[in-house]
Amino acid sequence: MNVIQQNAQFANEPGDLGAFSKGLYIDGDWRPSATGAVIAVVDPSTGATLASVPDATLDDAAAAVEAAARAAEGWRTTAPRKRSEILRRCFELMIERSEMLATLISLENGKALRDARGEVAYAAEFFRWNAEEAVRISGEFGISPAGTNRIVVDYQPIGICVLVTPWNFPAAMATRKIAPALAAGCTVILKPASETPLTAYALAALYEEAGVPPGVVNVITTSSPGPVTAAMLADPRVRKLSFTGSTGVGRTLLAEAAKHVISCSMELGGNAPFIVFDDADLEEALDGAMIAKMRNAGEACTAANRIYVQSGIHDAFAEGLSRRMAALKVGAGREAATECGPMITRKAVDKIDRLVKDATDRGARILCGGTVPDGAGFFYLPTVLADVPPDAEMAREEIFGPVAPLSRFETESEAIARANDTEYGLAAYIYTGDVGRGLRVASRVEAGMIGLNRGLVSDPAAPFGGVKQSGLGREGGQHHGIAEFMEAKYIAVDF
Numbered sequence: 001m002n003v004i005q006q007n008a009q010f011a012n013e014p015g016d017l018g019a020f021s022k023g024l025y026i027d028g029d030w031r032p033s034a035t036g037a038v039i040a041v042v043d044p045s046t047g048a049t050l051a052s053v054p055d056a057t058l059d060d061a062a063a064a065v066e067a068a069a070r071a072a073e074g075w076r077t078t079a080p081r082k083r084s085e086i087l088r089r090c091f092e093l094m095i096e097r098s099e100m101l102a103t104l105i106s107l108e109n110g111k112a113l114r115d116a117r118g119e120v121a122y123a124a125e126f127f128r129w130n131a132e133e134a135v136r137i138s139g140e141f142g143i144s145p146a147g148t149n150r151i152v153v154d155y156q157p158i159g160i161c162v163l164v165t166p167w168n169f170p171a172a173m174a175t176r177k178i179a180p181a182l183a184a185g186c187t188v189i190l191k192p193a194s195e196t197p198l199t200a201y202a203l204a205a206l207y208e209e210a211g212v213p214p215g216v217v218n219v220i221t222t223s224s225p226g227p228v229t230a231a232m233l234a235d236p237r238v239r240k241l242s243f244t245g246s247t248g249v250g251r252t253l254l255a256e257a258a259k260h261v262i263s264c265s266m267e268l269g270g271n272a273p274f275i276v277f278d279d280a281d282l283e284e285a286l287d288g289a290m291i292a293k294m295r296n297a298g299e300a301c302t303a304a305n306r307i308y309v310q311s312g313i314h315d316a317f318a319e320g321l322s323r324r325m326a327a328l329k330v331g332a333g334r335e336a337a338t339e340c341g342p343m344i345t346r347k348a349v350d351k352i353d354r355l356v357k358d359a360t361d362r363g364a365r366i367l368c369g370g371t372v373p374d375g376a377g378f379f380y381l382p383t384v385l386a387d388v389p390p391d392a393e394m395a396r397e398e399i400f401g402p403v404a405p406l407s408r409f410e411t412e413s414e415a416i417a418r419a420n421d422t423e424y425g426l427a428a429y430i431y432t433g434d435v436g437r438g439l440r441v442a443s444r445v446e447a448g449m450i451g452l453n454r455g456l457v458s459d460p461a462a463p464f465g466g467v468k469q470s471g472l473g474r475e476g477g478q479h480h481g482i483a484e485f486m487e488a489k490y491i492a493v494d495f
């Protein structure tokens with residue numbers, strides 16, 4: 001019986017989390033780190049320690065790469081139909097265990113259960129989608145312009161992949177990489193975030209149960225992500241780095257990967273504009289803003305970070321948004337009524353507080369919230385700020401919390417210029433009653449993803465990713481996600 005089966009009854013109580021942290025997952029085996037050191041996992045709603053996980057060393061990382069290398073040939077030659085069926089089984093098991101997984105995510109990340117349930121459904125969908133893609137990988141066949149030979153293009157698994165993921169979507173950021181990598185025929189080492197490792201280990205046990213062979217997926221946690229990742233990238237058998245996290249760490253990893261000319265996919269930070277034109281449906285724009293801002297309590301790379309509202313609708317929008325934000329129930333994620341959970345760490349709360357103080361010092365007005373509540377845990381009250389000036393730090397930096405900064409604008413060109421005034425380019429949102437204008441503005445806003453009259457863009461069937469310093473490459477979508485884990489091989493054929 002594996003850890004998932006042992007915990008199938010795990011309901012809304014923390015239960016025995018030790019079962020989710022019994023070792024590094026290497027070569028289908030659970031083992032302590034080479035030194036026996038551990039990393040504490042903290043409940044952000046109380047600050048108390050929930051569990052501890054092994055702290056991997058360079059030797060452990062080498063063992064994980066070795067295991068992935070040993071499994072590589074068997075997995076790349078496994079029939080696509082068989083790979084597809086295993087991925088499909090991963091999807092089914094995730095759906096069967098969704099309540100347990102959502103509770104676990106909610107415990108270690110702090111997010112509201114309703115958000116955690118949404119994440120599990122989204123994360124599982126990457127397995128279903130890639131199970132369908134695994135049997136549709138095709139090549140190309142053509143004739144050379146000179147007529148001398150045929151051109152055959154074969155798509156092959158790129159090789160061993162190192163996957164590094166953040167804490168804000170502990171399940172989905174991992175499955176968005178693992179599922180296409182496995183569909184393509186690659187073996188992987190996942191390094192999840194230190195704050196939320198339990199979900200990654202729970203999923204590893206689930207993959208094993210679904211039939212993923214030993215060594216195909218390896219999971220290691222470490223408090224030294226820089227040296228451990230660098231050591232894995234230095235192994236010549238590693239050919240891919242797929243990273244989701246901050247732009248700063250992404251830059252460091254791109255430099256590290258450059259030393260070995262390793263293919264990189266980078267899903268980095270965001271600073272999404274949310275533009276509301278006068279002709280937008282007010283209630284729909286408010287619904288969309290609440291989703292775009294408050295999914296995951298604002299701890300999302302796609303979160304609306306700058307809300308630009310045209311003058312004619314501004315005051316009604318500000319009033320409606322403040323009413324909705326102030327009414328949100330703040331509490332521990334695992335409590336059924338909670339709508340806004342804690343932030344991930346005290347440091348994250350301090351950053352949000354600093355950004356709000358900076359904005360108010362520069363003239364922004366607090367319409368609701370704006371404070372750190374007393375008591376245990378890492379909470380920040382849902383906040384709406386009006387008249388946030390363009391030079392406020394939060395106009396440039398990710399807030400990553402439940403703070404909605406409003407600014408007024410007059411013209412379409414002003415809205416576009418302000419939306420593009422950032423180094424980031426991940427998501428953007430536009431609300432207007434004129435679809436022609438919506439499409440026109442969408443074509444000029446510099447972002448990889450646009451929500452037009454829609455506050456949610458994430459969809460496994462659509463290519464997810466950013467432009468500018470928000471990243472390189474795409475995850476999900478028809479062929480896009482899987483293509484990141486394949487390499488084209490061209491064969492010139494004379495016959």
Ligand code: NAP
Pocket residue numbers: 164165166167168169173191192193194195222223224225226227229244245246247249250252253266267268269270300301302398426465466470471
């Ligand atoms: P982070 O600090 O960049 O960490 C992300 C991952 O990188 C973690 O596993 C972390 O490990 C690891 N890491 C940290 N320093 C490293 C280094 N020098 N070398 C190798 N790995 C290193 O980001 P985060 O705070 O976890 O996540 C929030 C950020 O992720 C935000 O900027 C958000 O916008 C972005 N994000 C982007 C997307 C997207 O799809 N574009 C999706 C979600 C989140 P430790 O946990 O051990 O430090």
